[in-house]
Amino acid sequence: MKAEGRVRIKLLVSLRPxxxxxxxxxxIGLSFSSxxxxxxxxxxxxxxxxxxxxxxxxxxxxxxxxxxxxxLSLVRNxxxxxxLSCFLKExxxxxxxxxxxxxxxxxxxxxxxxxxxxxxxVRTKAGQERKIFELTDPAKIETMLDHYPQVLSxxxxxxxxxxxxxxxxx
Numbered sequence: 001m002k003a004e005g006r007v008r009i010k011l012l013v014s015l016r017p018x019x020x021x022x023x024x025x026x027x028i029g030l031s032f033s034s035x036x037x038x039x040x041x042x043x044x045x046x047x048x049x050x051x052x053x054x055x056x057x058x059x060x061x062x063x064x065x066x067x068x069x070x071x072l073s074l075v076r077n078x079x080x081x082x083x084l085s086c087f088l089k090e091x092x093x094x095x096x097x098x099x100x101x102x103x104x105x106x107x108x109x110x111x112x113x114x115x116x117x118x119x120x121x122v123r124t125k126a127g128q129e130r131k132i133f134e135l136t137d138p139a140k141i142e143t144m145l146d147h148y149p150q151v152l153s154x155x156x157x158x159x160x161x162x163x164x165x166x167x168x169x170x
Contacts, residue, residue: 005030006038006047013048014061018072021057068144070119075144079104083112087122087135088142094130 008028013019019027025035039059043050049060051069060069074080086101087093093101099109113133116122121141122133135141 005034006042009035009038009042009059010047010061013059016076017060017064018058018069018076021059024059071121071140071144074116074119074121079108079112080116081145083109083116084121084135084141085145087133088138088145092125092132092134094132096130098133 005028009024012024012027016027021035021039022032024039025032028035030038039048039050039057042048046062049062049064051058051060058069058073060072064072074084082102082104083098086098090097090101095106095109095113098113099106102109113122117124117133120136123136125132125134
């Protein structure tokens with residue numbers, strides 16, 4: 001069972017990099033203690049990369065650089081995903097226009113924009129009346145959103161978690 005659990009963890013992490021431990025536990029269907037045990041072992045063996053921060057542990061396949069880890073973490077967050085998608089569709093946006101497009105609270109947009117600015121994912125440019133925001137590297141964000149769509153998280157939650165992935169492991 002240990003080997004099977006580890007194979008399933010590595011497979012899911014390769015398909016969905018940046019998973020939280022709890023999300024990994026829900027997807028795999030093992031106890032949290034078992035997941036934590038396997039993740040610790042796999043991390044020590046260099047099979048996966050575990051990054052702790054902001055009260056979460058995110059799990060990545062080996063070889064993902066720190067900039068990609070940040071972007072993957074953002075893409076996996078629903079609010080940031082929505083904001084980044086709006087930037088890709090619209091290009092440059094004011095905070096008010098982004099608030100209108102996403103239908104999120106102005107304070108929520110403000111907090112997320114501040115984080116995105118701090119991380120260098122967005123930058124400001126002078127606008128006529130308001131501060132305008134734009135992505136610093138739209139092509140990289142588009143690649144991330146296309147490569148790791150939110151839909152995959154829904155597909156793996158249908159009825160029996162990882163049922164279709166178990167076929168690959170056998």
